[in-house]
Amino acid sequence: MRCMRQPLFSCLMCPWPLSVLGCSSQDALDAAKADSSSDAREGGDSSNHVGDASSDVGIDDGLLTIPLTACDTNVYSAEMTIGRTESFQLMVATGSTTLAVAAAGCSSCADAGVSALYQPSPTAIDEHKTISSNYGALGPSSWSGELYDDWVGTNTSPKMAEVRFGAIEQQDQFLVGVCGQAAPQGVLGLGQAALEQPGTNGFFDQVVAAGLAPNLFATLLCPSGGFLWLGGYDTTHTTAAPVYTPLTLMGPGQFGEGFYMVDLVSISVGATTIPIATQSFPGTYFDTGASIWSLPPDAFSALTSAIASDSRFTSLFGAQAASFFSSPGNQVVLAQNRGALDAALPSLTFTFGTNSPVP
Secondary structure, rough: OEEEEOOOOOOOOOOOOOOOEEEOOOHHHHHHHHHHHHOEEEOOOOOOOOOHHHHHHHHHHHHHHHHEEOOOOEEEEEEEEEOOEEEEEEEOOOOOOOOOEEOOOOHHHHHOOOOEEEEEOOOOOEEEEEEEEEEEEEEOOOEEEEEEEEEEOOOOOOOOEEEEEEEEEEEEEOOEEOOOOOOOOEEEEOHHHHHOOOOOOOOHHHHOOOOOOOOOOEEEEEEEEEEEEEOOOOOHHHHHOOOOOOOOOOOOOOOOOOOEEOOEEEEEEEEEEEEEOOOOOOOEEEEOOOOOOOOOOOHHHHHHHHHHHHHHHHHHHHHHHOOOOOOOOOOOOOOOHHHHHHHHHOEEEEEEEEOOOOO
């Protein structure tokens, strides 16, 4: 679960599977998506004003469900509308805040395989300002474009919030992979205000400001898809009560400022415990827009050494076990399927703050 500026813990964004929220089969996910669509409703007022949005959005008890698509590679997208009529698959990223969408005239977007480009609607306002953004988690990528103001929502609730966002006119290695049947068409940032590009605002912050949902959102991320919940989470997907740990708030100029961060104190492999938090890197941040683990060098070396020396790991990987993590090109052909490997490999235990360890 996730929360904006509140001490709630995102069990789904941390690097291990908890049983709190269970992933269903594809048929169950499809059925749930259909139910969420049929329960929503669309208003008819076309006034270009945030304050009018509350009458147009179908939210059950302050909770709005947005289905997610599992993308290749390892990110998720939400189908969102911009300008009340055009739909786009936007990557869901908690490591950024500014919304951006591929716009008409963006040749590099079309070259990347983007099939639909944003055309400013009658409700759009061109701010006549240029903005840009750079990303680096999975390799250098960037976009630049024009600053616009327009309605953003879902197909069933298109007037959720009026957002200032980037209409992408040029992109480099940003719109990559496949979400559904084509390349993603932009990004839906759910980060904090400190990560906003100048002149923009955050979609979810605008939803909260309009009084449409409490200041809380959650994600269910499964191999075949999932959900983004605004205003809480769907308890029918839970198998146990959530486990919480406070978010670590970094001040101006500190490492991780603006990101959602937690106090990951240590990771244990069997009886070996490896400290993670340090004075230089006190917090661990998480991001739906990336799938890689990143640890300080000393912690990485200690953790991988502990795994490589574990008898269960060496029995599976044999002679290559000792050098498996030091040689990125190492490949070992194994007969076990994923479930069998998970059962055979050593388990990891995470300790957050002063909480009890979580296996």
